[in-house]
Amino acid sequence: xxxxxxxxxxxxxxxxxxxxxxxxxxxxxxxxxxxxxxxxxxxxxxxxxxxxxxxxxxxxxxxxxxxxxxxxxxxxxxxxxxxxxxxxxxxxxxxxxxxxxxxxxxxxxxxxxxxxxxxxxxxxxxxxxxxxxxxxxxxxxxxxxxxxxxxxxxxxxxxxxxxxxxxxxxxxxxxxxxxxxxxxxxxxxxxxxxxxxxxxxxxxxxxxxxxxxxxxxxxxx
Amino acid sequence: xxxxxxxxxxxxxxxxxxxxxxxxxxxxxxxxxxxxxxxxxxxxxxxxxxxxxxxxxxxxxxxxxxxxxxxxxxxxxxxxxxxxxxxxxxxxxxxxxxxxxxxxxxxxxxxxxxxxxxxxxxxxxxxxxxxxxxxxxxxxxxxxxxxxxxxxxxxxxxxxxxxxxxxxxxxxxxxxxxxxxxxxxxxxxxxxxxxxxxxxxxxxxxxxxx
Numbered sequence: 340x341x342x343x344x345x346x347x348x349x350x351x352x353x354x355x356x357x358x359x360x361x362x363x364x365x366x367x368x369x370x371x372x373x374x375x376x377x378x379x380x381x382x383x384x385x386x387x388x389x390x391x392x393x394x395x396x397x398x399x400x401x402x403x404x405x406x407x408x409x410x411x412x413x414x415x416x417x418x419x420x421x422x423x424x425x426x427x428x429x430x431x432x433x434x435x436x437x438x439x440x441x442x443x444x445x446x447x448x449x450x451x452x453x454x455x456x457x458x459x460x461x462x463x464x465x466x467x468x469x470x471x472x473x474x475x476x477x478x479x480x481x482x483x484x485x486x487x488x489x490x491x492x493x494x495x496x497x498x499x500x501x502x503x504x505x506x507x508x509x510x511x512x513x514x515x516x517x518x519x520x521x522x523x524x525x526x527x528x529x530x531x532x533x534x535x536x537x538x539x540x541x542x543x544x545x546x547x548x549x550x551x552x553x554x555x556x557x558x559x560x
Numbered sequence: 561x562x563x564x565x566x567x568x569x570x571x572x573x574x575x576x577x578x579x580x581x582x583x584x585x586x587x588x589x590x591x592x593x594x595x596x597x598x599x600x601x602x603x604x605x606x607x608x609x610x611x612x613x614x615x616x617x618x619x620x621x622x623x624x625x626x627x628x629x630x631x632x633x634x635x636x637x638x639x640x641x642x643x644x645x646x647x648x649x650x651x652x653x654x655x656x657x658x659x660x661x662x663x664x665x666x667x668x669x670x671x672x673x674x675x676x677x678x679x680x681x682x683x684x685x686x687x688x689x690x691x692x693x694x695x696x697x698x699x700x701x702x703x704x705x706x707x708x709x710x711x712x713x714x715x716x717x718x719x720x721x722x723x724x725x726x727x728x729x730x731x732x733x734x735x736x737x738x739x740x741x742x743x744x745x746x747x748x749x750x751x752x753x754x755x756x757x758x759x760x761x762x763x764x765x766x767x768x769x770x
Contacts, residue, residue, distance in 0.1 A: 346664035350650075357652045417648035421707075423614055424642050425665045427634045434665075559616065 340430055347426060347434025348441075351409070355438075360412055365405040365446050372397045373453055390460040391520040395513050398447055398480070403502040406442065406484035409435040410492035419492070423558070432485070432554040439488075440481040447477055464526030472519035475539040479512045479546060486550035489557045512542050563627045564639070564714040564745055565589035566611060571620035573606055580606055581768040584620070588761075593741035595756045596749040598765030604749040605644065607765070608719045611747065612640050626714060638666065641708030644719035645701070651693035655684060655703050658692060659710060668711050678706040682732055697724040705736065716740055719749045734758065 355361055376393055385393075413419045422431055451473065454461045463469045487508065491500045515538045522532045571584040580603035588594045596604050609615045611622055613636040624631040624639060631639060649658050656675075663670040679685040682702040692700065701724045708716060721737070722730045737758055740746050748755050756762055 343665055343667045346661070346667075350661045350665065354650065354652055416651070417646070418650060420614065420644075420647055421649060424612070424637055424640065424647075425662050427637065429634070430665070559614070 340427075340433065343426060343430045344433035344437060347422075347430060348437040351434065351438045352441075354412075358412075361405040361408040361442060365401055365442070366449075368401045368404040369397065369446065369450055369453070372400060373450075373457065377457060384459055387460045387524045388521055390454070390458050391524060392517050394450070394454055394461070394520060395476075395517050397450055398476075399505075399509065399513055400502075401446055401450065402443065402480055402484055403505060405446070406439050406481070407488040407491065407497065407501045409439055409485055410488040411497055414492040428555045428558045429551070431558060432489075432551060435489075436481065436485045439485045440478065443477045443481040443484070447473065460524070463523050465523045465529070468519065468527070468529055468532055469523035471536065472516055472523060472539070475536070475543060476512065476516040476519075479539060479543045480509065482543065482546045482550055483508050483512070486546075486553065486557070489554060512539065515539050515542070563590065565623075565625045566715065566745060566747075567623040567625070568611075569621045569623065571607075571610065571617050571622065573603060573610065574618045579769065581765055584763070584768050586763060588745050588747070591742060591744055592761070593737060593746045593748060593759045595759030595762035596747065596765065597751060597756055597762050599751070602765040604751075604765060605646070605719055607763075608642075608644070608717050608747060608749045612642050612717050613637070624715070638668075638711070639714045641711070641713040641716045642719075643701075643704045643708045643717070643721055645723045646719075647704055647707075649692050649700065649703060649707065652691065654689050654691055655679070655695075655706075656688045658703070659706060662707060663710065666711055671710070675706065675710060678709060681736070682706055683728070698726055698729050701725055702729055702732070705733065709736070709740075714744050716744060716746045717749075718747065720752075721748060721750065722752055722755055730754075 376397070413422055426434070455463075484505065487501065487505050491497050491504060494500050515535050519532055519535050519539070522535070565587060566589075567587045568584050572582045573580040584607070586594075596607055598604055606615070610617050613622070613633050624636060626639070650661070653661065659675055660670050676685065679688050682705055684699060684702055684706070687695070687699065692703065695703065708718075718737070721733050725733060734754075737746055737748070741758070748759060750756060
Protein backbone atom coordinates (compact mmCIF):
# COMPACT_ATOMS: atom_id res chain seq x y z
CA UNK A 340 0.00 0.00 0.00
CA UNK A 341 2.87 2.39 0.83
CA UNK A 342 4.46 1.85 -2.61
CA UNK A 343 1.13 2.54 -4.32
CA UNK A 344 0.54 5.66 -2.20
CA UNK A 345 4.04 6.82 -3.11
CA UNK A 346 3.24 6.28 -6.81
CA UNK A 347 0.12 8.41 -6.38
CA UNK A 348 2.21 11.11 -4.70
CA UNK A 349 4.68 10.98 -7.60
CA UNK A 350 1.81 11.35 -10.07
CA UNK A 351 0.59 14.44 -8.18
CA UNK A 352 4.12 15.82 -7.95
CA UNK A 353 4.74 15.48 -11.71
CA UNK A 354 1.27 16.84 -12.44
CA UNK A 355 2.06 19.85 -10.21
CA UNK A 356 5.34 20.47 -12.02
CA UNK A 357 3.46 20.59 -15.32
CA UNK A 358 0.37 22.53 -14.27
CA UNK A 359 1.82 24.69 -11.42
CA UNK A 360 -1.67 24.82 -9.96
CA UNK A 361 -0.74 24.92 -6.27
CA UNK A 362 2.88 26.12 -6.24
CA UNK A 363 2.09 29.40 -8.03
CA UNK A 364 -0.89 30.26 -5.85
CA UNK A 365 1.02 29.41 -2.67
CA UNK A 366 4.09 31.43 -3.68
CA UNK A 367 1.98 34.44 -4.66
CA UNK A 368 -0.01 34.27 -1.43
CA UNK A 369 3.12 34.11 0.73
CA UNK A 370 4.68 37.11 -1.04
CA UNK A 371 1.46 39.18 -0.98
CA UNK A 372 0.60 38.38 2.66
CA UNK A 373 4.07 39.16 4.03
CA UNK A 374 4.34 42.32 1.89
CA UNK A 375 0.98 43.61 3.21
CA UNK A 376 2.06 42.96 6.81
CA UNK A 377 5.38 44.74 6.23
CA UNK A 378 3.69 47.74 4.55
CA UNK A 379 1.08 48.01 7.31
CA UNK A 380 3.58 48.00 10.19
CA UNK A 381 5.90 50.45 8.43
CA UNK A 382 8.73 51.54 10.72
CA UNK A 383 7.06 50.36 13.91
CA UNK A 384 8.44 47.43 15.85
CA UNK A 385 5.79 44.84 16.57
CA UNK A 386 5.82 42.72 19.72
CA UNK A 387 6.94 39.10 19.91
CA UNK A 388 3.41 37.87 20.53
CA UNK A 389 2.07 39.72 17.49
CA UNK A 390 4.95 38.38 15.34
CA UNK A 391 4.19 34.81 16.46
CA UNK A 392 0.48 35.27 15.84
CA UNK A 393 0.99 36.78 12.39
CA UNK A 394 3.38 33.93 11.52
CA UNK A 395 0.61 31.36 12.03
CA UNK A 396 -2.01 33.60 10.39
CA UNK A 397 0.08 33.61 7.19
CA UNK A 398 0.57 29.83 7.48
CA UNK A 399 -3.18 29.24 7.92
CA UNK A 400 -4.28 31.39 4.98
CA UNK A 401 -1.51 30.11 2.71
CA UNK A 402 -2.63 26.57 3.48
CA UNK A 403 -6.19 27.58 2.64
CA UNK A 404 -5.09 28.93 -0.74
CA UNK A 405 -3.28 25.80 -1.91
CA UNK A 406 -3.89 22.62 0.05
CA UNK A 407 -7.40 21.98 -1.23
CA UNK A 408 -5.78 21.24 -4.57
CA UNK A 409 -5.19 17.61 -3.65
CA UNK A 410 -8.82 16.68 -4.23
CA UNK A 411 -10.34 19.76 -5.86
CA UNK A 412 -8.11 19.47 -8.93
CA UNK A 413 -9.16 15.82 -9.41
CA UNK A 414 -12.82 16.83 -9.11
CA UNK A 415 -12.48 19.84 -11.44
CA UNK A 416 -10.67 17.82 -14.10
CA UNK A 417 -13.15 14.96 -13.75
CA UNK A 418 -10.45 12.42 -12.84
CA UNK A 419 -11.94 11.40 -9.48
CA UNK A 420 -13.64 8.43 -11.12
CA UNK A 421 -10.34 7.35 -12.69
CA UNK A 422 -8.68 7.46 -9.29
CA UNK A 423 -11.52 5.44 -7.75
CA UNK A 424 -10.96 2.80 -10.42
CA UNK A 425 -7.22 2.41 -9.85
CA UNK A 426 -6.71 2.75 -6.12
CA UNK A 427 -8.28 1.80 -2.82
CA UNK A 428 -9.51 4.66 -0.59
CA UNK A 429 -6.63 4.14 1.87
CA UNK A 430 -4.08 4.43 -0.96
CA UNK A 431 -5.71 7.63 -2.23
CA UNK A 432 -5.76 9.21 1.23
CA UNK A 433 -2.16 8.23 1.96
CA UNK A 434 -0.92 9.47 -1.44
CA UNK A 435 -2.70 12.81 -1.11
CA UNK A 436 -1.50 13.18 2.48
CA UNK A 437 2.15 12.65 1.48
CA UNK A 438 1.73 15.33 -1.20
CA UNK A 439 0.15 17.82 1.22
CA UNK A 440 2.72 17.07 3.94
CA UNK A 441 5.60 17.87 1.62
CA UNK A 442 3.81 20.95 0.27
CA UNK A 443 3.08 22.23 3.81
CA UNK A 444 6.67 21.66 4.97
CA UNK A 445 8.17 23.45 1.95
CA UNK A 446 5.66 26.31 2.16
CA UNK A 447 6.13 26.85 5.90
CA UNK A 448 9.89 26.62 5.64
CA UNK A 449 9.81 29.49 3.13
CA UNK A 450 7.50 31.48 5.44
CA UNK A 451 9.76 30.85 8.46
CA UNK A 452 12.88 31.89 6.51
CA UNK A 453 11.19 35.07 5.25
CA UNK A 454 9.98 35.90 8.76
CA UNK A 455 13.41 35.42 10.29
CA UNK A 456 14.92 37.68 7.62
CA UNK A 457 12.25 40.40 7.66
CA UNK A 458 10.87 40.58 11.20
CA UNK A 459 13.04 41.96 13.96
CA UNK A 460 11.24 40.13 16.77
CA UNK A 461 11.28 36.73 15.11
CA UNK A 462 14.19 35.56 17.27
CA UNK A 463 14.08 31.98 18.45
CA UNK A 464 15.62 31.28 21.86
CA UNK A 465 14.57 27.63 22.20
CA UNK A 466 15.30 26.23 18.76
CA UNK A 467 14.41 22.59 19.58
CA UNK A 468 10.96 23.63 20.80
CA UNK A 469 10.39 25.71 17.68
CA UNK A 470 11.41 22.83 15.39
CA UNK A 471 9.15 20.42 17.27
CA UNK A 472 6.23 22.88 17.11
CA UNK A 473 6.91 23.44 13.43
CA UNK A 474 6.93 19.68 12.65
CA UNK A 475 3.89 18.78 14.77
CA UNK A 476 1.95 21.83 13.60
CA UNK A 477 2.67 21.05 9.97
CA UNK A 478 1.56 17.43 10.36
CA UNK A 479 -1.73 18.52 11.96
CA UNK A 480 -2.26 21.17 9.31
CA UNK A 481 -1.59 18.73 6.45
CA UNK A 482 -3.85 15.96 7.84
CA UNK A 483 -6.75 18.32 8.62
CA UNK A 484 -6.41 20.14 5.28
CA UNK A 485 -6.36 16.86 3.34
CA UNK A 486 -9.55 15.46 4.87
CA UNK A 487 -11.36 18.82 4.62
CA UNK A 488 -10.30 19.07 0.96
CA UNK A 489 -11.83 15.62 0.36
CA UNK A 490 -15.08 16.73 2.04
CA UNK A 491 -15.47 19.99 0.11
CA UNK A 492 -14.23 18.70 -3.27
CA UNK A 493 -17.74 17.71 -4.38
CA UNK A 494 -19.40 20.89 -3.09
CA UNK A 495 -20.37 23.86 -5.24
CA UNK A 496 -18.72 26.81 -3.46
CA UNK A 497 -15.38 25.13 -2.71
CA UNK A 498 -13.39 28.37 -2.38
CA UNK A 499 -15.61 29.72 0.40
CA UNK A 500 -16.34 26.43 2.10
CA UNK A 501 -12.71 25.38 2.56
CA UNK A 502 -11.56 28.16 4.95
CA UNK A 503 -14.98 28.29 6.64
CA UNK A 504 -14.90 24.57 7.44
CA UNK A 505 -11.18 24.57 8.22
CA UNK A 506 -11.27 27.44 10.71
CA UNK A 507 -13.07 25.67 13.61
CA UNK A 508 -11.20 22.42 12.95
CA UNK A 509 -7.77 24.05 12.82
CA UNK A 510 -8.37 26.63 15.59
CA UNK A 511 -7.18 24.42 18.52
CA UNK A 512 -4.04 23.52 16.55
CA UNK A 513 -3.25 27.09 15.48
CA UNK A 514 -3.84 28.56 18.97
CA UNK A 515 -1.59 25.95 20.60
CA UNK A 516 1.09 26.41 17.94
CA UNK A 517 0.99 30.20 18.45
CA UNK A 518 1.53 29.64 22.18
CA UNK A 519 4.39 27.20 21.56
CA UNK A 520 6.01 29.62 19.10
CA UNK A 521 5.90 32.34 21.75
CA UNK A 522 7.48 29.90 24.22
CA UNK A 523 10.29 29.27 21.76
CA UNK A 524 10.75 33.07 21.38
CA UNK A 525 11.10 33.73 25.11
CA UNK A 526 13.21 30.64 25.74
CA UNK A 527 10.68 28.65 27.79
CA UNK A 528 12.08 25.25 28.68
CA UNK A 529 10.92 22.05 27.08
CA UNK A 530 9.42 20.80 30.38
CA UNK A 531 7.29 23.93 30.80
CA UNK A 532 5.87 23.55 27.30
CA UNK A 533 4.94 19.87 27.76
CA UNK A 534 1.21 20.50 28.19
CA UNK A 535 0.93 22.43 24.90
CA UNK A 536 3.07 19.86 23.13
CA UNK A 537 0.80 17.07 24.38
CA UNK A 538 -2.21 18.95 22.97
CA UNK A 539 -0.59 19.17 19.51
CA UNK A 540 0.49 15.50 19.57
CA UNK A 541 -3.05 14.51 20.65
CA UNK A 542 -4.55 16.67 17.90
CA UNK A 543 -2.34 15.04 15.25
CA UNK A 544 -3.10 11.49 16.41
CA UNK A 545 -6.87 12.07 16.68
CA UNK A 546 -7.06 13.91 13.38
CA UNK A 547 -5.05 11.23 11.55
CA UNK A 548 -7.08 8.32 12.98
CA UNK A 549 -10.44 10.01 12.39
CA UNK A 550 -9.46 11.04 8.84
CA UNK A 551 -8.28 7.56 7.94
CA UNK A 552 -11.51 6.01 9.24
CA UNK A 553 -13.79 8.61 7.65
CA UNK A 554 -12.16 8.75 4.25
CA UNK A 555 -13.89 5.61 2.90
CA UNK A 556 -17.30 7.22 3.40
CA UNK A 557 -16.25 10.57 1.94
CA UNK A 558 -14.50 9.11 -1.09
CA UNK A 559 -17.34 6.91 -2.36
CA UNK A 560 -20.66 8.59 -3.18
CA UNK B 561 -11.71 -20.33 -17.47
CA UNK B 562 -12.74 -17.55 -15.09
CA UNK B 563 -14.76 -18.56 -12.01
CA UNK B 564 -15.88 -15.00 -11.46
CA UNK B 565 -19.50 -14.15 -10.78
CA UNK B 566 -21.52 -10.99 -10.19
CA UNK B 567 -24.75 -11.38 -8.36
CA UNK B 568 -27.35 -8.66 -7.92
CA UNK B 569 -29.82 -9.08 -5.09
CA UNK B 570 -32.93 -6.86 -5.13
CA UNK B 571 -30.93 -3.85 -6.24
CA UNK B 572 -32.75 -0.50 -6.04
CA UNK B 573 -31.62 3.08 -6.43
CA UNK B 574 -33.30 6.35 -5.55
CA UNK B 575 -31.95 9.85 -6.09
CA UNK B 576 -33.77 11.83 -3.42
CA UNK B 577 -37.37 10.69 -3.83
CA UNK B 578 -36.98 9.78 -7.50
CA UNK B 579 -36.90 6.05 -8.13
CA UNK B 580 -34.32 5.08 -10.76
CA UNK B 581 -34.87 1.31 -10.69
CA UNK B 582 -36.17 -1.28 -8.30
CA UNK B 583 -35.51 -4.93 -7.45
CA UNK B 584 -32.96 -5.82 -10.10
CA UNK B 585 -31.77 -9.41 -9.81
CA UNK B 586 -29.22 -11.14 -12.01
CA UNK B 587 -26.37 -13.57 -11.79
CA UNK B 588 -23.69 -13.14 -14.43
CA UNK B 589 -20.93 -15.71 -14.13
CA UNK B 590 -17.70 -16.96 -15.73
CA UNK B 591 -17.84 -15.41 -19.20
CA UNK B 592 -20.16 -13.83 -21.71
CA UNK B 593 -21.40 -10.47 -22.89
CA UNK B 594 -24.29 -9.03 -20.92
CA UNK B 595 -26.20 -5.91 -21.88
CA UNK B 596 -28.00 -3.17 -20.00
CA UNK B 597 -30.41 -1.08 -22.02
CA UNK B 598 -33.04 1.58 -21.49
CA UNK B 599 -33.96 5.09 -22.60
CA UNK B 600 -31.96 8.18 -21.57
CA UNK B 601 -32.19 8.72 -17.82
CA UNK B 602 -33.29 5.15 -17.13
CA UNK B 603 -30.25 4.52 -14.92
CA UNK B 604 -27.84 2.57 -17.15
CA UNK B 605 -24.79 4.51 -15.97
CA UNK B 606 -26.02 4.42 -12.37
CA UNK B 607 -26.37 0.64 -12.54
CA UNK B 608 -22.89 0.08 -14.00
CA UNK B 609 -21.40 2.41 -11.38
CA UNK B 610 -23.10 0.36 -8.66
CA UNK B 611 -21.80 -2.86 -10.22
CA UNK B 612 -18.29 -1.34 -10.30
CA UNK B 613 -18.57 -0.34 -6.63
CA UNK B 614 -18.31 3.36 -7.43
CA UNK B 615 -21.63 4.31 -5.87
CA UNK B 616 -23.78 2.56 -3.28
CA UNK B 617 -27.28 1.25 -4.01
CA UNK B 618 -30.22 2.56 -1.95
CA UNK B 619 -31.12 -1.02 -1.10
CA UNK B 620 -30.07 -4.48 -2.20
CA UNK B 621 -26.62 -5.81 -2.79
CA UNK B 622 -24.02 -6.54 -5.47
CA UNK B 623 -21.77 -9.49 -4.71
CA UNK B 624 -18.55 -10.08 -6.63
CA UNK B 625 -17.12 -13.55 -6.14
CA UNK B 626 -14.11 -15.40 -7.48
CA UNK B 627 -12.55 -18.75 -6.64
CA UNK B 628 -11.21 -17.45 -3.31
CA UNK B 629 -14.63 -16.17 -2.19
CA UNK B 630 -16.36 -12.82 -1.98
CA UNK B 631 -14.31 -9.78 -2.97
CA UNK B 632 -14.18 -6.99 -0.41
CA UNK B 633 -15.07 -3.47 -1.66
CA UNK B 634 -11.54 -2.22 -0.83
CA UNK B 635 -10.06 -4.63 -3.43
CA UNK B 636 -12.81 -4.51 -6.05
CA UNK B 637 -11.06 -1.98 -8.30
CA UNK B 638 -8.35 -4.55 -9.10
CA UNK B 639 -10.92 -6.87 -10.67
CA UNK B 640 -12.70 -4.32 -12.85
CA UNK B 641 -11.95 -2.64 -16.15
CA UNK B 642 -14.21 0.33 -16.83
CA UNK B 643 -14.80 2.46 -19.93
CA UNK B 644 -17.27 5.31 -20.21
CA UNK B 645 -17.56 8.70 -21.89
CA UNK B 646 -17.45 10.42 -18.46
CA UNK B 647 -14.16 8.77 -17.52
CA UNK B 648 -11.33 11.30 -17.83
CA UNK B 649 -7.63 10.45 -18.07
CA UNK B 650 -4.83 12.80 -17.03
CA UNK B 651 -4.50 15.29 -19.86
CA UNK B 652 -1.15 16.71 -18.73
CA UNK B 653 0.49 13.32 -19.31
CA UNK B 654 1.03 11.33 -22.49
CA UNK B 655 -0.85 8.07 -23.15
CA UNK B 656 2.28 6.11 -22.26
CA UNK B 657 2.79 8.05 -19.01
CA UNK B 658 -0.87 7.64 -18.09
CA UNK B 659 -0.73 3.87 -18.53
CA UNK B 660 2.54 3.61 -16.60
CA UNK B 661 1.15 5.71 -13.74
CA UNK B 662 -2.01 3.59 -13.59
CA UNK B 663 0.02 0.36 -13.40
CA UNK B 664 2.19 1.74 -10.59
CA UNK B 665 -0.75 3.05 -8.55
CA UNK B 666 -2.56 -0.27 -9.01
CA UNK B 667 0.56 -2.05 -7.85
CA UNK B 668 0.82 -4.25 -10.95
CA UNK B 669 3.81 -4.60 -13.25
CA UNK B 670 3.86 -2.42 -16.34
CA UNK B 671 3.92 -4.96 -19.16
CA UNK B 672 5.53 -3.04 -22.04
CA UNK B 673 4.80 -5.76 -24.61
CA UNK B 674 1.12 -5.93 -23.67
CA UNK B 675 0.71 -2.16 -23.64
CA UNK B 676 2.39 -1.88 -27.04
CA UNK B 677 0.09 -4.63 -28.37
CA UNK B 678 -3.00 -2.73 -27.20
CA UNK B 679 -1.66 0.62 -28.43
CA UNK B 680 -1.17 -0.91 -31.87
CA UNK B 681 -4.58 -2.65 -31.71
CA UNK B 682 -6.34 0.60 -30.84
CA UNK B 683 -4.37 2.53 -33.49
CA UNK B 684 -2.59 4.77 -31.00
CA UNK B 685 1.00 3.52 -31.24
CA UNK B 686 2.23 6.50 -33.29
CA UNK B 687 0.72 8.99 -30.81
CA UNK B 688 1.60 7.25 -27.54
CA UNK B 689 4.10 9.94 -26.49
CA UNK B 690 1.78 12.88 -27.19
CA UNK B 691 -0.05 14.55 -24.33
CA UNK B 692 -3.61 13.28 -23.93
CA UNK B 693 -4.91 16.87 -24.15
CA UNK B 694 -3.91 16.89 -27.82
CA UNK B 695 -6.06 13.80 -28.57
CA UNK B 696 -9.43 13.84 -30.29
CA UNK B 697 -12.43 12.53 -28.33
CA UNK B 698 -12.30 9.26 -30.32
CA UNK B 699 -8.62 8.75 -29.50
CA UNK B 700 -9.30 9.40 -25.83
CA UNK B 701 -12.09 6.81 -25.95
CA UNK B 702 -9.72 4.23 -27.49
CA UNK B 703 -7.11 4.97 -24.81
CA UNK B 704 -9.73 4.28 -22.15
CA UNK B 705 -10.07 0.72 -23.50
CA UNK B 706 -6.33 0.16 -22.95
CA UNK B 707 -6.76 1.62 -19.44
CA UNK B 708 -9.52 -0.92 -18.81
CA UNK B 709 -7.71 -3.92 -20.28
CA UNK B 710 -4.07 -3.50 -19.24
CA UNK B 711 -4.39 -5.08 -15.76
CA UNK B 712 -6.33 -8.13 -17.11
CA UNK B 713 -9.45 -7.69 -14.95
CA UNK B 714 -12.05 -10.44 -14.55
CA UNK B 715 -14.91 -8.06 -15.37
CA UNK B 716 -15.09 -5.47 -18.10
CA UNK B 717 -17.75 -2.78 -17.86
CA UNK B 718 -18.32 -0.70 -20.96
CA UNK B 719 -20.75 2.19 -20.62
CA UNK B 720 -21.62 3.43 -24.13
CA UNK B 721 -18.45 1.84 -25.53
CA UNK B 722 -18.77 3.17 -29.07
CA UNK B 723 -19.57 6.79 -28.28
CA UNK B 724 -17.20 9.23 -30.05
CA UNK B 725 -15.77 6.43 -32.21
CA UNK B 726 -15.55 6.34 -36.01
CA UNK B 727 -16.35 3.16 -37.98
CA UNK B 728 -12.77 1.90 -37.76
CA UNK B 729 -12.71 2.49 -33.99
CA UNK B 730 -16.04 0.70 -33.58
CA UNK B 731 -14.71 -2.33 -35.48
CA UNK B 732 -11.71 -2.55 -33.13
CA UNK B 733 -13.97 -2.27 -30.08
CA UNK B 734 -16.40 -4.95 -31.30
CA UNK B 735 -13.46 -7.28 -31.98
CA UNK B 736 -12.14 -6.74 -28.45
CA UNK B 737 -15.59 -7.15 -26.89
CA UNK B 738 -16.11 -10.51 -28.63
CA UNK B 739 -12.60 -11.73 -27.75
CA UNK B 740 -12.93 -10.70 -24.11
CA UNK B 741 -16.47 -12.04 -23.85
CA UNK B 742 -15.12 -15.52 -24.58
CA UNK B 743 -12.85 -15.32 -21.53
CA UNK B 744 -14.54 -13.14 -18.92
CA UNK B 745 -17.67 -11.23 -17.97
CA UNK B 746 -18.26 -8.21 -20.21
CA UNK B 747 -21.08 -5.79 -19.37
CA UNK B 748 -22.26 -3.30 -21.97
CA UNK B 749 -24.60 -0.43 -21.11
CA UNK B 750 -25.85 1.08 -24.32
CA UNK B 751 -28.78 2.04 -26.52
CA UNK B 752 -26.94 1.25 -29.76
CA UNK B 753 -28.55 -1.71 -31.51
CA UNK B 754 -25.17 -2.90 -32.82
CA UNK B 755 -23.66 -2.88 -29.31
CA UNK B 756 -26.57 -4.86 -27.88
CA UNK B 757 -26.51 -7.42 -30.71
CA UNK B 758 -23.25 -8.71 -29.21
CA UNK B 759 -24.95 -9.53 -25.90
CA UNK B 760 -26.27 -12.96 -24.94
CA UNK B 761 -28.61 -11.41 -22.36
CA UNK B 762 -29.99 -7.87 -22.12
CA UNK B 763 -31.43 -6.25 -19.01
CA UNK B 764 -34.14 -3.74 -19.94
CA UNK B 765 -34.32 -1.08 -17.24
CA UNK B 766 -37.88 -0.04 -18.16
CA UNK B 767 -38.96 -3.31 -16.57
CA UNK B 768 -37.62 -2.28 -13.16
CA UNK B 769 -39.49 0.94 -12.51
CA UNK B 770 -41.71 -0.44 -9.79
